Amino acid sequence: MIPPPVPPPVSPPVSPPRAPLPDHMLRQLGRTEGDADTLRVLVRDQDTRRLLLLRALLDAAEAAPTTVCPPRALDRLRQDWALLETAERTDRTAVRTVLFHPFTGPWAQRCLRALSGTVSAPELLAGLDHLSAVAAAAAIRAGVPFAARLTAHDGLVPLPTLGALHTVPGRVDIAFTEGELTVRGTGGRPLLTVRIQPDGTAGSADPRWLPVLALPAVRPGAGPVPLDDVDPYRTEGGGLRRHGLSAAIHLDDHERKIWAELWSATEPLLRIGGEHRLTETAVLLRCLVPLGPPPGSGPTGESAAHCSGTRREAFGAVLSSRPAAAAHFAATFVHELQHTKLAALGSLVPLHHEDTTPRHFAPWRPDPRPFDGLLQGAYSHLALADHWQRSALGAWRVTHRDLAWSEHARCREQVGAVLPVLAGSAALTREGRVLVDEMITVYHRLDDCPPPTGHLARAQAYVSTAKVIWQQRNGSRRQ
Incomplete structure (x- = not known):
């Protein structure tokens, strides 16, 4: 009988919080800004989703047939999870440094796809092997002594957030105690030692360690x-x-x-x-x-x-x-x-109900863009237009000032070419409408300090030319 799954290192809610974002925070984000409190709302939501993803991975492995997830792989997964739990009880912040590392997400998603049968068995086993590396890195950061066996892939044994060991394919044994990681190869012979510093960095005199x-x-x-x-x-x-x-x-x-x-x-x-x-x-x-x-x-x-x-x-x-x-x-x-900011906001609150058909002209891309891609591009280029304008106004050197004005003018003209499409969409949600209205406000505020005439003329010619080329390439698609 398969025992019930062990609890995850944290206890996430059943689903991420969906409470509406306060309007003052939404308006900040619409201006491509956001104070620390506003940004941490986005971060907390993303971190909660990561914990739910990891829980889903554990549950999927427990529920998978033995033909997909063999007993030996499942036993190893449980051992790795137990090490994560031990590290979590010792130093929660250290464990979260590893669990919330950006690339823990793609790894967990790949394993979930594999458990659904969409990826080959060897790829699944390789993915599940990586949990041992995740657990080991978390334990090292938490200062928890342990011994484990890790698998090399493509000549590297990774320890997420710390580094990787360059070695031959196969398995290596590692042991960690009192701030020192010992790596052993076939037959138990020592390969190298890695010293973990108080600040979490990992160093070794051996060139096979890649920090x-x-x-x-x-x-x-x-x-x-x-x-x-x-x-x-x-x-x-x-x-x-x-x-x-x-x-x-x-x-x-x-x-x-x-x-x-x-x-x-x-x-x-x-x-x-x-x-x-x-x-x-x-x-x-x-x-x-x-x-x-x-x-x-x-x-x-x-x-x-x-x-x-x-x-x-x-x-x-x-x-x-x-x-x-x-x-x-x-x-x-x-x-x-x-x-990063807009994608996290869109996960927290829906901004529009447009479909995903690529049909819109965007001056920064040669191909048609879906509405969401248009919104993403306009948002990032609006922030760039603001950034380059401030840089131009604060520059001391003529060359720096010219570069900044040139970049500002181009980004501003690019945003101006697509804002009418965003503003005219009937599929914007209330939050999406607030966001786009604030973007329009920032766009017009840029007029308070216009770029030199030459830079503006070149930017306008650039966008006009991009539109002509786009029309020739994409025919009657929406502009």
């Missing part, structure tokens, strides 16, 4: 941001090529130094855009994933060509190629965290 670089907090009181180039689920199901993104990469020490320097230069640039930009970065950004340079940017990404993205199932993660300058890095966070 996750912790970027400093963007403001006092916020946590460090992992620069994660080892998690196996960082691009799982992300469709990078389909969305114009390059592949995820591993960084060497020199490249990590460059990323760290770019990161350190973003704080003052975000501050120019307003304290709310620092706030949303501190509250929402949980992980940064380095991508390779996009096509046409040169072998090491020297040019301004750049790509970035977010994933709905990986809340708090920003994927980005290395930009040419810190100004573009700061703009990347402004841009991508609006997608």
